[in-house]
Amino acid sequence: MPTRRRGEELEATILEAAWAEILENGYNRLTVEGVAARAKTGKQVLYRRWPNRSELAVAAIRHALGPLVGVAPDTGSLREDYLAVMRQMTARAQHYTPELLHGLLAEMPAWGGEFFSTTPGFVTEILRNAAARGEISHAGLPERVANLPLVLLRYEGLRGVGQWSTLGEVDLEKFFAEILDEVFLPLVMALAGPSPRPRPGP
Structure with a gap:
């Protein structure tokens, strides 16, 4: 038995x-x-x-x-840390068919939509590491700003469901760079620019 x-x-x-x-x-x-x-x-x-x-x-x-990000990347660069996460998101998205995503979106009220939320834990850790390195003056960015690259990436994926499986690596990297270099990093620098260097002694 x-x-x-x-x-x-x-x-x-x-x-x-x-x-x-x-x-x-x-x-x-x-x-x-x-x-x-x-x-x-x-x-x-x-x-x-x-x-x-x-x-x-x-x-x-x-x-x-498994989880989107098990351990927050710590490459030594804020840009590269976010880039690593975006690559993981894209690789994961290739497992989702248009039918699966459309079906879940249609039934979102039944489960609250948390599947499409970001994971604040690893985002917070990435920002704290960047602040500790002096790339930014503090890690207390607004949540919408901190999650912006991931939200934009998810939006583009939902807007063109299935495109991740057809885009080549070069095109994907160009797309990631546009989000980071033209939108996210300029905004971060405007809100929490690099830590001021210590003033030289007398």
């Missing part, structure tokens, strides 16, 4: 089944019943954890792909 699965083991099995259903059948055909059947469990087990299929899908994506 098979051992009854519980807790994290059962949850992992369900989320892996949900991700497999999304990959094989698409988000539009994703059903709690189908995931339950694949995971060999009852659908009420799923409903106790995820009230609707959109929350289940978001949990499955996070389980399959």
